[in-house]
Amino acid sequence: MNEPIRLGLLRLCDAAPVILAKHEGLFAEAGLEVALSVEPSWANIADKLAYNMLDGAVMLPPLAMACAAGLRGRKVALAVPMSLSAEGNSVTLSTACQELFDQHGMAGLVARKRLRLAVVHGFSSHDLLLRHWLAAQGGRPDQDVEITVLPPAEMVGSLAAGAIDGFCAGAPWGLVAAKAGMGFTACRSRDIWPGHPEKCLALQADFVTTAPERLNLMLQVLLRAQRECAAPESRAKLGALLERPEYLDLPADLLAEALDSAEGGPSFTTPYPSVAQAQWYARQMRRWGKAPAGLEDVTAQLYRPDLFLCAGGEWEKDAPPPLEVTCEQI
């Protein structure tokens, strides 16, 4: 009898495939016992992976890369055999910023008002996409704005309290802010990089080598769960599932709306774990002084499309990363 596979996740819409696989009994059908561990912070996920208290997690690619490179806490051998979601984040600004934004665009707004913007973690796709977006418009993220960190669930409250002027977070938080009349969507992450990889499945490297059969089964289950999550008719069901107090604890209809990928919600159609895409994040981390040289090589070791293909996943053409802004910071 195998020990249950311990998977960590945060309360976010893009954890839907893993939550669905657990609750619809897809793991069990494949003979896998999986225990989900809902964590309050990314730091907890990283620590529990580092000290072998989780076998895997729904993870931010930049944080997985930072952990694998030893940039955050104990260096941990990880493997990413699958991408779990794409897109789904948004840059939300407070309604107080709307007039300036509408008149002058983000560059004009930043030039007129020093903004305090929150992201979910220092090593996150949110942070890197936000920085890229600002830089692409001529902004200097380190000088012109203040980038801070807040838990996703505290974004809307902080916006309302005026503690921040905006945030970049995953679904449903942008929608929650808009519905509450506290903010508006300035930009969706899919408009910054269409098809950008969002959460990945990060596993202990040990698990991958010692349990290859369970790994294959798990990937197959998650592929099936992702297909189900991608179907528009599943959204109501997913909303009802994520509504539970142990997950998002928000109204089901709001969650179903937040899951609409056509409207900027997470997309579950591109599971291929692309090294080239992840390396864009690695270069951005280096660019913003968050990582030393060599992270691209770490990323090439970390991402394991070979495991994905072995499990029956199909290669697909990557959505190409955006052009990198090359002008040096002044």
Next chain:
Amino acid sequence: MKILLADSNEVRCEALTAQLMKLGAAFSITPLAWDASLLAEVERLRPDVVLVDMARPDRDVLDSLPALNGAPPVVMFLDNDDPGFMQQAISAGVSSYHGQDVAPDAAKLVMHLAVAFFQRNQEVAAKLQEVEEQAAQRRTIDAAKRLLMKEERMGEPAAHRFLQRRAMDQQKRLADVAADYLAAQTWQEQKP
């Protein structure tokens, strides 16, 4: 040494503050107010050590500080020689961050104390829960017995034996059989 303690468990926070005060006059302890922002307080107070309850979602604020802007310098406590201790700390639910210039031994002392404290708190909480569960079971069994005595005109020993026999037959715990009986009786009463 300035220590900021961010613990959302009020009782534990108060007790650990008192415990840390005993370290001596060289240590000053500030518990984070429940409505205060962790980041704002770190920026204002510039503590040498921040102890953070791992149940707090705002732990990520500290986790990212060096990556974000470098100041104030916050390093996550790590004991590379003792992964067992790190696992204990995670299980107990406490993490610690400290300034770059804080002596590792001092940071370690505070962390060891905090982990021991969180562990003891966990044990006490588990014990308390166990005692409460036992008391609840006892109450259920007593209620079932009283109902049996009333409805079936049994004496107390007979009612007890009745439940015991049922528990044995059904291979269930006494309290579960009692709960089943109570539920069935209530259901019958509610029938029109």
